[in-house]
Amino acid sequence: MTETAVKPTIQAYLDILNHKILPKLLAEGFKPNIINAREALANVTKTLVTKTVDCAKIWDDTLDTQPYAVPVRIYHPHPEQVLPVLIYFHGGGGSVGSVTVYDPILRRLANATSHIVIAAEYRLAPENPYPAGQTDALNTVKHFKQVLEARGIDYQNRISIGGDSAGGAICSNLVRQLDLQQYPLAAQVLIYPSVDFCMGSDSVQQFASGYFLTAERMRWYFERYFQNGEDYCQMSALHAEINPLTPPTLIFTAGFDPLRDEAWAYAQKLQAAAVKVEHKQFDDLIHAYLNLEDLCAEDCAATYAQIGAFLNRPMP
Numbered sequence: 001m002t003e004t005a006v007k008p009t010i011q012a013y014l015d016i017l018n019h020k021i022l023p024k025l026l027a028e029g030f031k032p033n034i035i036n037a038r039e040a041l042a043n044v045t046k047t048l049v050t051k052t053v054d055c056a057k058i059w060d061d062t063l064d065t066q067p068y069a070v071p072v073r074i075y076h077p078h079p080e081q082v083l084p085v086l087i088y089f090h091g092g093g094g095s096v097g098s099v100t101v102y103d104p105i106l107r108r109l110a111n112a113t114s115h116i117v118i119a120a121e122y123r124l125a126p127e128n129p130y131p132a133g134q135t136d137a138l139n140t141v142k143h144f145k146q147v148l149e150a151r152g153i154d155y156q157n158r159i160s161i162g163g164d165s166a167g168g169a170i171c172s173n174l175v176r177q178l179d180l181q182q183y184p185l186a187a188q189v190l191i192y193p194s195v196d197f198c199m200g201s202d203s204v205q206q207f208a209s210g211y212f213l214t215a216e217r218m219r220w221y222f223e224r225y226f227q228n229g230e231d232y233c234q235m236s237a238l239h240a241e242i243n244p245l246t247p248p249t250l251i252f253t254a255g256f257d258p259l260r261d262e263a264w265a266y267a268q269k270l271q272a273a274a275v276k277v278e279h280k281q282f283d284d285l286i287h288a289y290l291n292l293e294d295l296c297a298e299d300c301a302a303t304y305a306q307i308g309a310f311l312n313r314p315m316p
Helices: 006-028 034-048 098-111 132-143 144-150 164-175 200-206 214-225 261-272 289-295 297-311
Strands: 057-062 071-076 081-091 116-120 154-166 188-193 249-256 277-282
Touching: 006 200, 034 098, 034 289, 057 144, 071 098, 081 098, 081 132, 081 164, 098 116, 098 154, 098 297, 116 132, 132 164, 154 214, 164 188, 188 297, 200 214, 200 261, 249 261, 249 297, 261 277, 261 289, 289 297
Parallel strands: 081 116, 081 154, 154 188, 188 249, 249 277
Antiparallel strands: 057 071, 071 116
């Protein structure tokens, strides 16, 4: 893969983060915990995704599901139209992030794709370790129609799933777990997805530190997400058999992301299983670039536009 250099605006941010902010915190006795991990993603997103984007209609609702009633937020960009549906799962290592944190990203997705976006507030570790969040995701796909129909919202029976980072892990495992004949999917969109909990790819070592997401932080997330002795490789979509009914898949990678190589390997594995795959790489970006939009606005706009084109492609 071609590597250039990190986009200058992002490199300037990384320089401040790595050489000023983090050393100062460590000198003051900082220790990572779930409080500051959640605050960190929330604060970064609030600080660097600042352009206001309206969405015509937004509703909060709750699915009648067991063992947990999953809260969802519904984004409808064109209420006067009957639109397809995108069910989206936010990133955050299975431990951080929320629909609130991702609200500006979800608004952009709804507008760019002309889809009804349904965002699930799935349970997070360490309070709710695996399989809680994955169970919530399954229930969201199986039961989301109940809230649309209860509200009288017409929709096209063209359902896609998407997610970034840990949300991409959720999606890639959903297509393993779902009965895709009973719950067919039109597409899945994976944005710098986590598909190898074993951390076995070269890019994990190559970009282990200094590029926002670190190998140390990945291990920290996985230790909280998996608390019952799970085999990390068996939990990973990259190491699993591909469901032959896996829908066409769009995968985004960033050139300086520890997860880059595993996402690329997953794309190749899908292609080898005759799944239609499109892969887009931004060579000069880092992990979580959608949460850093003000530093790479054109790239984020291109990402949303490509997702829209992919989800709205003519069906065979």
